[in-house]
Amino acid sequence: xxxxxxxxxxxxxxxxxxxxxxxxxxxxxxxxxxxxxxxxxxxxxxxxxxxxxxxxxxxxxxxxxxxxxxxxxxxxxxxxxxxxxxxxxxxxxxxxxxxxxxxxxxxxxxxxxxxxxxxxxxxxxxxxxxxxxxxxxxxxxxxxxxxxxxxxxxxxxxxxxxxxxxxxxxxxxxxxxxxxxxxxxxxxxxxxxxxxxxxxxxxxxxxxxxxxxxxxxxxxxxxxxxxxxxxxxxxxxxxxxxxxxxxxx
Numbered sequence: 050x051x052x053x054x055x056x057x058x059x060x061x062x063x064x065x066x067x068x069x070x071x072x073x074x075x076x077x078x079x080x081x082x083x084x085x086x087x088x089x090x091x092x093x094x095x096x097x098x099x100x101x102x103x104x105x106x107x108x109x110x111x112x113x114x115x116x117x118x119x120x121x122x123x124x125x126x127x128x129x130x131x132x133x134x135x136x137x138x139x140x141x142x143x144x145x146x147x148x149x150x151x152x153x154x155x156x157x158x159x160x161x162x163x164x165x166x167x168x169x170x171x172x173x174x175x176x177x178x179x180x181x182x183x184x185x186x187x188x189x190x191x192x193x194x195x196x197x198x199x200x201x202x203x204x205x206x207x208x209x210x211x212x213x214x215x216x217x218x219x220x221x222x223x224x225x226x227x228x229x230x231x232x233x234x235x236x237x238x239x240x241x242x243x244x245x246x247x248x249x250x251x252x253x254x255x256x257x258x259x260x261x262x263x264x265x266x267x268x269x270x271x272x273x274x275x276x277x278x279x280x281x282x283x284x285x286x287x288x289x290x291x292x293x294x295x296x297x298x
Contacts, residue, residue, distance in 0.1 A: 134228025214253025
């Protein structure tokens with residue numbers, strides 16, 4: 050059985066998603082909706098501990114599923130490889146030692162399958178990186194959809210405050226346990242927001258990179274880490290910092 054955990058701040062969005070899950074998942078599941086959490090790591094760890102399924106899906110509430118019987122598709126991927134520990138719908142084959150977001154990578158290393166709403170009102174069909182197949186091993190994932198094999202015994206860092214960094218942390222924690230992380234193409238989500246980067250996001254990023262400096266840089270899925278990308282990410286980190294200072298000044 051699949052356990053689903055949602056950290057909710059918007060009842061209308063959450064109710065819409067729950068109705069959508071019931072209509073599309075195609076397998077038995079249990080659902081834990083957590084409200085009023087002080088941090089997403091706290092909420093997700095609470096849901097993980099209470100869950101009874103072999104697999105646990107941590108899901109943002111501002112999404113809808115467009116794939117019928119996606120629950121069966123997800124479990125089929127897990128059952129095809131006992132060392133597959135974590136699955137998402139977006140991520141990167143590489144991650145530098147320089148603190149960076151998952152999308153701060155070469156375009157050839159990026160994988161994503163999402164119908165993404167944009168600020169101007171348009172929706173972009175993002176579908177890239179799957180030339181080698183519908184499942185590709187990656188270094189890190191995005192937190193919009195994170196399906197975890199509980200047997201990995203991976204947990205959410207309770208020293209991470211706020212609502213950022215948990216996806217990067219879990220990606221690296223799962224791999225330290227000897228399991229693979231992957232992005233899949235055959236579960237399609239519609240995502241209604243782009244997220245909000247602020248100084249709390251940068252603080253979380255720095256925290257996770259300090260914690261895992263002994264395993265970074267990291268490359269998976271046939272990709273290679275490079276000095277050029279490290280240099281590019283130093284520049285990108287500075288840009289992130291300047292933009293966040295401007296936003297908060």
